[in-house]
Amino acid sequence: MDYFIELLFSGLTRGSIYALIALGYTMVYGIIGLINFAHGEIYMIGAFTAFIVATILSILGFPALAIIVLAGLAAVVWSASYGYTIEKIAYKPLRHAPRLSPLISAIGMSMFLQNYVLLAQTSDFLPFPQLISDFNFMEPVAHIVGSTDLVILVTTTVVMICLTILIKYTKIGKAMRATSQDRMMAMLVGINVNRIISVTFIIGSSLAAIGGMLIASHIGQINFYIGFIAGIKAFTAAVLGGIGSIPGAVLGSVVLGLTESFATGYVSSDYEDVFAFSLLVLILIFKPSGILGKADTQKV
Amino acid sequence: MITFQELKRSFFISLWFVFLTFPIMVIRVDSIEKTVQWRWMNMLYVAVGAFILSLIFRYMMRRKEGQSADDDEETSTSDQHLIHRWLTVPRYRNIIYGVMLTLALVLPLVFSTYQTSIMTTALLYVVLGLGLNIVVGLAGLLDLGYVAFYAVGAYTYALLYHFFGMSFWIVLPLGGMLAAVFGILLGIPVLRLRGDYLAIVTLGFGEIIRLILENWGEFSQGPSGVSNIPRPSFFGIDMSLDTALIYIYYLMIAFVIFTIFIVNRLQNSRLGRAWVALREDEIACQAMGIDKMKTKLAAFSLGAFWAGIAGVIFAAKTTFISPRSFTFIESAIILSIVVLGGMGSIIGVIIGAMVLILLPEYLRFLSEYRMLAFGAILVCMMVFRPQGIIASVRRTYTYNKKETADGEGA
Amino acid sequence: MAQPILHVTGLTMDFGGIRALNNIDLDVNEGEIVALIGPNGAGKTTFFNCVTGIYQPTKGEINVYNKHKGRQISLLGMKPNQVTQQGLARTFQNIRLFSQMTVLENVMIGRHCRTKSFIIGALLRDKRTLREEEEIIQKSHQILEKIGLTRYENEFAKNLPYGAQRRLEIARALATEPVLLLLDEPAAGMNPQETIELVSLIQEIAAEGQSILLIEHDMKLVMSLSERIFVMDYGKRIAEGTPEEIRHDPAVIKAYLGEEVDA
Ligand SMILES: Nc1ncnc2c1ncn2[C@@H]1O[C@H](COP(=O)(O)OP(=O)(O)OP(=O)(O)O)[C@@H](O)[C@H]1O
């Protein structure tokens, strides 16, 4: 039973990290209909930035809490900047190009960023500092649920609530929803669509950065390639939930996290990634609109 | 020319990039030794680089916009470039092909075996590029798992030899056919999907194949791969290593010619037209009576067939294969070749493969930056020249005026 | 021959909550020109999409008369390409040409459903394939001559003037040798001169016995061309009859509510 609960929590933790990344995919897809292939790399850059800043601060002898906050902040700021810049360079000029062009451009961007980090930093796995120390009150259940898991779950929940408020109630959130429903119409009622697209990339990238930092401190190591796998898995989650739908992305992520956790826990850990990829292939084949997504008939 | 405004803008962009790349480019930390390394020179490089590139970027953007404004004249007199005229006139085209072929044939006589071997690799990528070109360039299906079919071919040879001792020449068509069967099995459920989903599913499929090869040790010998795969035989004659490599080179040449011949025929057929139409507009295409699934499946499985054959040759050439040769990166390289060369253009793909495979080989100091460059190429080509170096030329048809009149009279 | 070539009964199409087509019965007889009119959003294009297999209707029957078999064939559940094979060919309201292909090639695509060669043929280039290819080129060329687009033959479709693009859509549809030609607003966006040319083109085609079902907003064109008019609004049939009858039908006048029905 303990094992079951352990797997449950590890699945939820995984799921919530996926959710942070998946939201970026889903939001961008909702607005410009593009699979932002480079999104995983944004997350990886977030993790690297957090790593660099945290290491410097810990050398300088900052207290743990300050390190977490500052490293997280730096990750968010830089990831968001990368997201913003990438959109301007690789996607904006292709707004009216055939559908596959921005996707190829995104794949190129993803390769570029991976190798950029590889060349500028290193190809080795870097040990990520343990930012979150174990809480005393978690002692009795520590063998089932780690303190990091708890932090991840709480952080993700808070972030989700903030995002929901942002999208539901603020002006920019409403503009985003309008743009995703009908870009032409949004433009006609005076919404600055280019700005909304930028904002979407910034928000999505920030979420990915938080995810990057959390998972890096959870797993304890990073390298330039982590974005690729995480990106595909988060994308799987987004599709599973119904791409374009924000609650869908969260739901899909949790389902994927749990599936992976139980499958590796009870079946075999060799095929961890095969499970995720197979799930992706199966959903796209049998229910491409996902759990919460709407099936769309193309207007002719 | 360049106005002050332009310079000012580039200056700010350069500042932005200095900020953007600051943590990754300038700082390097060692969290164990607890040391920090500041590489301020990189900052300077970024600043200057970003400044210049932003000027170029905007210049190119303006040029592209100017071009699309008077698009009408541009394309109707599409032989604006000399290259294009050469390619549209069959006589010139044949001369080009002839020169290329002669060069290719004398190459092993002039260069070392090592050089020849590199050339063989490049030619292998030409075949892969031409195969993927059917799928991506002609039919417009973005296949990101192309390497999976390549792997199927390579492992078919490796394992059929390993378990049953089958020879290269027997496995060559088998490898292709098995890959095509995989293509059909994957294609039937997957080709119904929208273009971008198709891309992701094929990517997932490619990774699944690789992971299975890596983890299913009893079958594929796992991550350590299969070694001691024999090179192709020539009527059972024993060959020294050098001779064998040159022999493979000539095989490869023959094979490239064969591929060009086939792709050319496909391209100029009823099926080839259907592919292009499908790429242009699926709904109109179906409304004109084209069976979408059948046509897509034909492209997908033909592409897979070629990858399978290339895989068999790859295994025979290197005599050793492991799952590491079949990562997503490989698919991305092949895609870069097609995109750089020009989707749908045979000559373009040949040039693309030569540039992307040979350049990093000869400019060794560049080889580190290879993948970085591939990424940049994909982005830049899409942004500035989506048609590739050599845009594909649509064929014009000749018909007999007199015969038309006869037809009406009869 | 008493059999209608297109026989639609009870056709209904729902999009989520919207009922875009509501119980439509419509027949087209051989050699007839029928016009389908109605205000914007009435469901005319949706009717075409259902009939040509692009949408699956919620309810209803669609039958086409097959001369060779001498009986009605149901189009329900058929894919668009099978429908075309059965002899329905259409044009699109928003032009959907193959823009990177030449004008001739666009028409050649229309011949696709009347020809057969596939992979093997393409590779072997045997006599049969070559003959077929020759036939495709000749027929396509003849059609372009008839439609008056010969001088654009080797241009990319996207570089054609607007009116010529609309005509090319018709040429492409004709290349499939349709039993019934479905035209979705062929005159939309044309200037008066182009419209006049279009009318005479359609008359020419009809004179050869081609049956046509036509959606059009231009009342002058509709009144001068069609033998029978079918009016719909909000997915329902509101009137059907000769141009003369429709002109004076109170329901039609009401539906158009001030829109000029006079012509
Ligand atoms: N794929 C679709 N999904 C949802 N609603 C649709 C779809 N296609 C059409 N509709 C709706 O069905 C109704 C009828 O549309 P349709 O395009 O058939 O009108 P129409 O008579 O052709 O109008 P117009 O004269 O403007 O072309 C409209 O309300 C439209 O919004």
Ligand SMILES: [Mg+2]
């Ligand atoms: Mg309409």
